[in-house]
Amino acid sequence: MNTIQVTVWNEYRHEKQNPLVQQIYPEGIHQAIAGYLREDEHLEVRTAVLDDHDHGLTDEVLDNTDVLFWWGHMAHGEVQDEIVEKVRQKVLNGMGLIVLHSGHGAKIFTELLGTNTQALKWRDDGEKEKLWVVEPGHLIVSGLGDYIELEKEEMYGERFEIPAPDELVFISWFEGGEVFRSGCCYRRGTGKIFYFRPGHETFPTYHQPEIIQVLRNAVYWAAPTEGADVTYGRTAPDREHQESH
Amino acid sequence: MNTIQVTVWNEYRHEKQNPLVQQIYPEGIHQAIAGYLREDEHLEVRTAVLDDHDHGLTDEVLDNTDVLFWWGHMAHGEVQDEIVEKVRQKVLNGMGLIVLHSGHGAKIFTELLGTNTQALKWRDDGEKEKLWVVEPGHLIVSGLGDYIELEKEEMYGERFEIPAPDELVFISWFEGGEVFRSGCCYRRGTGKIFYFRPGHETFPTYHQPEIIQVLRNAVYWAAPTEGADVTYGRTAPDREHQESH
Amino acid sequence: MNTIQVTVWNEYRHEKQNPLVQQIYPEGIHQAIAGYLREDEHLEVRTAVLDDHDHGLTDEVLDNTDVLFWWGHMAHGEVQDEIVEKVRQKVLNGMGLIVLHSGHGAKIFTELLGTNTQALKWRDDGEKEKLWVVEPGHLIVSGLGDYIELEKEEMYGERFEIPAPDELVFISWFEGGEVFRSGCCYRRGTGKIFYFRPGHETFPTYHQPEIIQVLRNAVYWAAPTEGADVTYGRTAPDREHQESH
Amino acid sequence: MNTIQVTVWNEYRHEKQNPLVQQIYPEGIHQAIAGYLREDEHLEVRTAVLDDHDHGLTDEVLDNTDVLFWWGHMAHGEVQDEIVEKVRQKVLNGMGLIVLHSGHGAKIFTELLGTNTQALKWRDDGEKEKLWVVEPGHLIVSGLGDYIELEKEEMYGERFEIPAPDELVFISWFEGGEVFRSGCCYRRGTGKIFYFRPGHETFPTYHQPEIIQVLRNAVYWAAPTEGADVTYGRTAPDREHQESH
Numbered sequence: 013m014n015t016i017q018v019t020v021w022n023e024y025r026h027e028k029q030n031p032l033v034q035q036i037y038p039e040g041i042h043q044a045i046a047g048y049l050r051e052d053e054h055l056e057v058r059t060a061v062l063d064d065h066d067h068g069l070t071d072e073v074l075d076n077t078d079v080l081f082w083w084g085h086m087a088h089g090e091v092q093d094e095i096v097e098k099v100r101q102k103v104l105n106g107m108g109l110i111v112l113h114s115g116h117g118a119k120i121f122t123e124l125l126g127t128n129t130q131a132l133k134w135r136d137d138g139e140k141e142k143l144w145v146v147e148p149g150h151l152i153v154s155g156l157g158d159y160i161e162l163e164k165e166e167m168y169g170e171r172f173e174i175p176a177p178d179e180l181v182f183i184s185w186f187e188g189g190e191v192f193r194s195g196c197c198y199r200r201g202t203g204k205i206f207y208f209r210p211g212h213e214t215f216p217t218y219h220q221p222e223i224i225q226v227l228r229n230a231v232y233w234a235a236p237t238e239g240a241d242v243t244y245g246r247t248a249p250d251r252e253h254q255e256s257h
Numbered sequence: 258m259n260t261i262q263v264t265v266w267n268e269y270r271h272e273k274q275n276p277l278v279q280q281i282y283p284e285g286i287h288q289a290i291a292g293y294l295r296e297d298e299h300l301e302v303r304t305a306v307l308d309d310h311d312h313g314l315t316d317e318v319l320d321n322t323d324v325l326f327w328w329g330h331m332a333h334g335e336v337q338d339e340i341v342e343k344v345r346q347k348v349l350n351g352m353g354l355i356v357l358h359s360g361h362g363a364k365i366f367t368e369l370l371g372t373n374t375q376a377l378k379w380r381d382d383g384e385k386e387k388l389w390v391v392e393p394g395h396l397i398v399s400g401l402g403d404y405i406e407l408e409k410e411e412m413y414g415e416r417f418e419i420p421a422p423d424e425l426v427f428i429s430w431f432e433g434g435e436v437f438r439s440g441c442c443y444r445r446g447t448g449k450i451f452y453f454r455p456g457h458e459t460f461p462t463y464h465q466p467e468i469i470q471v472l473r474n475a476v477y478w479a480a481p482t483e484g485a486d487v488t489y490g491r492t493a494p495d496r497e498h499q500e501s502h
Numbered sequence: 503m504n505t506i507q508v509t510v511w512n513e514y515r516h517e518k519q520n521p522l523v524q525q526i527y528p529e530g531i532h533q534a535i536a537g538y539l540r541e542d543e544h545l546e547v548r549t550a551v552l553d554d555h556d557h558g559l560t561d562e563v564l565d566n567t568d569v570l571f572w573w574g575h576m577a578h579g580e581v582q583d584e585i586v587e588k589v590r591q592k593v594l595n596g597m598g599l600i601v602l603h604s605g606h607g608a609k610i611f612t613e614l615l616g617t618n619t620q621a622l623k624w625r626d627d628g629e630k631e632k633l634w635v636v637e638p639g640h641l642i643v644s645g646l647g648d649y650i651e652l653e654k655e656e657m658y659g660e661r662f663e664i665p666a667p668d669e670l671v672f673i674s675w676f677e678g679g680e681v682f683r684s685g686c687c688y689r690r691g692t693g694k695i696f697y698f699r700p701g702h703e704t705f706p707t708y709h710q711p712e713i714i715q716v717l718r719n720a721v722y723w724a725a726p727t728e729g730a731d732v733t734y735g736r737t738a739p740d741r742e743h744q745e746s747h
Numbered sequence: 748m749n750t751i752q753v754t755v756w757n758e759y760r761h762e763k764q765n766p767l768v769q770q771i772y773p774e775g776i777h778q779a780i781a782g783y784l785r786e787d788e789h790l791e792v793r794t795a796v797l798d799d800h801d802h803g804l805t806d807e808v809l810d811n812t813d814v815l816f817w818w819g820h821m822a823h824g825e826v827q828d829e830i831v832e833k834v835r836q837k838v839l840n841g842m843g844l845i846v847l848h849s850g851h852g853a854k855i856f857t858e859l860l861g862t863n864t865q866a867l868k869w870r871d872d873g874e875k876e877k878l879w880v881v882e883p884g885h886l887i888v889s890g891l892g893d894y895i896e897l898e899k900e901e902m903y904g905e906r907f908e909i910p911a912p913d914e915l916v917f918i919s920w921f922e923g924g925e926v927f928r929s930g931c932c933y934r935r936g937t938g939k940i941f942y943f944r945p946g947h948e949t950f951p952t953y954h955q956p957e958i959i960q961v962l963r964n965a966v967y968w969a970a971p972t973e974g975a976d977v978t979y980g981r982t983a984p985d986r987e988h989q990e991s992h
Binding site: 149150179201 | 841877880882883884885886888889890891892893913914934936937938939971972973974975976977978985
């Protein structure tokens, strides 16, 4: 099996401003996720953050990325449009994209899906969440049971303004009364996109083994395939067909 | 607008055997639903039950049915296979089918969808259910708000072994911790199928106005369209195309 | 039945520059389509073109449009971004959008779908096209037979870089050897989008009755429904539920 | 990488009755396909035919099959219902199923999909087919170009009465004027199903390398995943949740 090259991108602001978040993720959410993923020897993992030059998403990095994770929240507006467009084209050309939690409002997610993906209900009281598996045969849920339970999480509730997912793999239940489409798969261009809901910065969600299991599974699901080599543009007719008559 | 011809089919056993059910639905679930639907002057509503001759689903009845409701539970096995097949062909030829609650285990639903549709989690303690709208632009949710709340219902929980719905319009939240795909739309052949979860016989669900609103909306959604007149079988090639070369 | 308010938007450049196009559509493609649609008394039809002030898509016009047709080709780049965004939000809030032929490359289509929708194969030799019905029960094909035949059309061929349609209703066959997903339905936000392939400006496609039949059907399909009144943003928990324990 | 266990099932009647077919597939279609697949060292391939005891689909064979190929045509009616049901449950529990050509009318395909899958247009004149790739990022098309061309094949034309595929990867063009959804992916239960159109017994389709490439790709796509271990039936409520209030 070939190595899959993973880049974990993080806004990396909450961790520097909020002591609580810092305590949970001392080196940032990106380093926590990267560290766990590196335990899989088939994954080669690097990280990038908003404040890096070009947000750390240079051509060199993107050309060597099979699957890109995206965590953002308070600074969606600071991501440069040209870089968003560059990432969008990479996804349409086969790079996998895994959008985490508040990344639902990121430009890259909205531009790839076309709807107001920031629109949903929310409540950050910290309440129990259960992510129920609705497609138990899907690669992304491998190794799980009926559901993943998180003791304290931010709530996201429907209506979530997304296109109907190509495959819906998780639905969340929240203690306060809401539900949410929490694991959503999309194909766009030749790339695959997975949205995974949990991961509020004030809770230790990315330290929970089942969550890491899903992220690892999602890397394998979203990794590019060889695919078909198709062409676009002006095309000659099938002359042999025409001449044969 | 033309009249839509509706047949409400019910197993009609619980109502005759359980005094509690009898109290809620003295004339049967079918008569309760039919009575409410008749308030819409565009609907012409009849009923049929398991113990009628041919289960009340004669050719004459089916030929004059645009949309068929199906409620069944304890006697799925008593429905004759030939009648199931006749109904299946009617659906594939354009008749709408609205499957209610425990009807998920009915032969007609399983045979049209092909999976073990009886497989799900359940608990009949009577607990709060909230049916959240996930597709607010859909005809079936017209007139609703964010959700429908039912004070006491039987719980159905995921994993529910159905093909992924063509359109998912409701997701239920249950007090005891589960979620469920509660409003599922399918196109099969030229017919439309809607599965709507609530409606356990020991609760007055079908007396709740929002539930009736959904059933009425579903009739309009599932009613046959004129459609295209397509053919099957051995077909001649496009001779003009061949000769023109 | 209430009147449906339709606006037919056209770039209206080819008709002014190319005598052949002028001959086929002396008052423009928009007026040809509008004229045919007005034969249906339930439709109230207006037109708008690129060179109108604000492209004719003022708030007043959009607030009174249930379904918007879009034909564009050589001047996609001249459509103002703010107006594209305004139209996009209207669609996400329920307005129907019917994108015609070369409109696949229009900003409004790309921004609503998120992929490089301009990418496809093409050849403007003028060749036979057959649009085969693949979903004969769909409202959009009502009144048709097995297929629509166009004697001369521009060819569009796969791969067409669109998200997989929510419903695929037509597939085209071309004399020169290609196929194309020619009738594509999408739900985005609470709005519906229909892409319909035929309609090259140098052929009299919009004078063919079956094509007009499809456009009229599409208006009925894309017209807004009442839908559910959902909310977004911070939400209180279900206190009654919490207190009941 | 673990070995994938493949069983190629064939009706094996045409080959014994028709000298032309015998010439093309002297040991049967199953042996031709099996032979090519065995060139991939990760696949362990066996065969089974209708006239074997229990059609060669004993529990022992099915329990050791990850992906089952199915070619049938003239003897669909001879396949025993109990074996069809056994295979259906295997698929719903994760076994991959690849249905070839005239297998669209096999009981196993109809029962898993629920529609009249035998209904389509056809013509066995032997004409050119082009299978166009519509999802170039899909695993099943890996290694292909824009299309696969077959010089002589039986024609199948739309309308094909199938549920809309979960993923549509190929659309065929035929010389005589028709189109067909030729590569159709479905998820049912935890299993995956791929329908692949070409393969009429009187043409050497299964000797063409691109066709074998697709079959091999399809094995990898349809192979079972570990998945989630979900449960069904009566379920206790989340007591901790209830007690915490």
